[in-house]
Amino acid sequence: EVQLVESGGRLVQPGESLRLSCEASGFTFSTYWMQWVRQAPGKGLVWVSHINSDGSSTTYADSVRGRFTISRDNAKNTLYLQMNSLRAEDTATYYCVRDNWGIDYWGQGTLVTVSS
Amino acid sequence: DVVLTQSPLSLPVTLGQPASISCKSSQSLVDSNGNTYLHWFQQRPGQSPRRLIYKVSNRDSGVPDRFSGSGSGTDFTLKISRVEAEDVGVYYCTQGSHWPPWTFGQGTKVEI
16 A cells, blocks of 8 residues: 655744655655645645656756755655745645656645744 | 646535536647646545546546546546535646646535
């Protein structure tokens, strides 16, 4: 069974940093692209970032480019999202998703709240 | 960027009756290999999204056959043949044919 378990979300102040993690199981993590998608409270789904299977290629939404960094450790079956210079508008539930020629599986999400 | 426009944004439904959601793309979703990466997700209240349909019309494992997807090019539709109470939630279309970015429709809220 495919499982994606995110962690690391919490309340932070504007300008602070946070690292999200996503532990994957139930599939061969090292062979899949992965993505982060976020959802602000009561709002829709927004793509944040993608990484290819070996970590050599990444892309970012314009709203986070230069502030967020996606990475992965295939030996640990873990996906990361390093979030710097956080803003109030980054407040959202962040989902780790598997990309299998399209998003298929989602984690349960981790809530990041940016507020003073 | 590809813009996906869903309609309606709110869909009151009657149990046992059909329902239909439209997703229109700002450009053709046929990629250079002839594939169309248009998928549909369901997000029940308080839950993570779950994929229902992939590549326009393929139902995911475990998805009831009352759900069906159709369309081509820029116009796509998700249909529920007979709405059940467990179908309440928000439905999103998404595309992966032209990336980055991967984009989502605004979501359609289905309520009884």
